[in-house]
Amino acid sequence: MLQPQQPVTGNRPSASRGLGLRVHPGMHPLNAVHPPSQHRPDGGDPGGLEGTENGHDNRRDIGDILQQIMTITDQSLDEAQAKKHALNCHRMKPALFSVLCEIKEKTGLSMRNAHEEEHPDPQLVRLDNMLLAEGVAGPEKGGGAAAAVSAATSSGGMSPDSSLEHSDYKSKLSQIRTIYHTELEKYEQACSEFTTHVMNLLREQSRTRPISPREIERMVAIIHRKFSSIQTQLKQSTCEAVMILRSRFLDARRKRRNFSKQATEGLNEYFYSHLSNPYPSEEAKEELAKTCGITVSQVSNWFGNKRIRYKKNIGKFQEEANLYAMKTALGATQSEESPHTPNSTGSGSFSLSGSADCFLGVPPMNGEQPSYHMGAETNGNWQEQNTPPSAASPGSDHSDNSD
């Protein structure tokens, strides 16, 4: 029986290090290269053992070569080079090489993962799209920041004096972009270098073991996948940074400012004068937006909030409703007394004295006559549920009608 051979150098024990492929008692090194017909996967290998016990010269040579290969990593570089050269020149090398090729082909190793398909990672696609949209990836033209700023502005959350913060935002986004591209370049360069290195190694190794071009390609693909996952992490971190930056600078809720008293009064005046149907038309919203100095969406938000909060606690708003009713009534009286006297201090500003009908020229909703009382029903069951019976009677009871 062929015993495991000590490294040629003989300067260290062979069983403690190496590739873990050392021959152990009971297993002949040539088991790995037996043709499949002789291979015994059940552990027993009478044929192989028989062969070694017969002291087959060729197989002993091959065993020597294999053993030398196994111990190459344990040797110094010079020794290894010399050994490699010796192996390359060995008379049995072509035979061993062809056997390895054959075995490799039959085990299907070379076809492993051959059917793996390259699908774009959906997460990566999302990250790419986001970075593109934010202006971090892709050509730098300030588009992302500008788009984000314009989006925030159009939502009505940005005040005109926020241009300084915009520039701050842009500069920080630019920093993120710079870091992102620097890191990306580093990764790409490292990937390229590593790929080249591995390909050279494989080409070199292909002289002593069978390595198909397809195998090299697959190895390159594996490397690229690994680096791609690192890049994904980079993109993820960048996205998070942009999100934090964006929320810090552009989240309208963080920039919330209360409307001016004048604007709030104007909105309230409209609301209570149309209490039976507080749903301003688009034209009315636009007019309100213009006169209050806010956006149409802010008007919509305000009415949405007002309706829901009014409905939730009618009693609480009763006093407010009465106040605006009184103001309107007073304004109407003054108008009657001096019909030619403008009831506002000037066009474009809100007056608390005008009647609901002539409320700064804001078109009545759906053609209804604005009123504080239970007027024409125009919007579902809002009116019957939410219009307080005493709204038109300032000073009347303030009973809590909240639901």
Added chain:
DNA sequence: TTAGATGATTCGTA
């Protein structure tokens, strides 16, 4: 510091 007010956002629904 804190509770209430308020503007904005999100989500489900008709």
Added chain:
DNA sequence: TACGAATCATCTAA
């Protein structure tokens, strides 16, 4: 798509 409802985040007065 507008709206209601819930919720968040900030403002403000006490």
